[in-house]
Amino acid sequence: MSSNHQKKYSFSAISIKPKVATRFRKFSKEITHSHTDTLEAMMNFFDLNELSPNESLGANMKTLENSLKKRINALVAIIRDIEKNQTKPTNAMLELLFQENPKEEEAQEELFEFEQQELITENEELNHYRNRYEEVQQQFHSVKYDLEKIIDKTTYVKSSFGGGYLKLDLSKDEFENIKQKL
Missing domain, CATH: 1.10.1220 (Arc Repressor Mutant)
Known part of the structure; x- marks a missing residue:
């Protein structure tokens, strides 16, 4: 031994x-x-x-392995679906966009013609911008007047249940009139 x-x-x-x-x-x-x-x-x-x-280890290892395989197969199926329905069509559209087709470009260029613009003098241009400025100024003063009117007709009301609020003392016709101007 x-x-x-x-x-x-x-x-x-x-x-x-x-x-x-x-x-x-x-x-x-x-x-x-x-x-x-x-x-x-x-x-x-x-x-x-x-x-x-x-x-206890819980589920036995075979069950756990089968469960993991099913999840992995589901993920692979999702990725394939994304590739099939999203990536490949998008890629094909991009390739079509970037493909050059000279025949179509020439045809489009021939069909398009520029219209001749009417020439204006400096005085006409100056008058146009002056008139437009005056219109905008009038709109501004009108909106400013309406806003001042709204502010003058607004009062603060203190509430006994929580925070106060603002009260607008306008008739329905006055309110509709202001809405129409906007």
């Missing part, structure tokens, strides 16, 4: 039920060549993965 291959250990006895011992021996033969190494590998696995034999 003096073999160079075997390590020398000092052993300790543990009491285990016969059914569990038989089951452990079968399991140990599949994992390693000694019961000590098998037990140590199991404990290292639990410590390394921070698992407890008293806790």
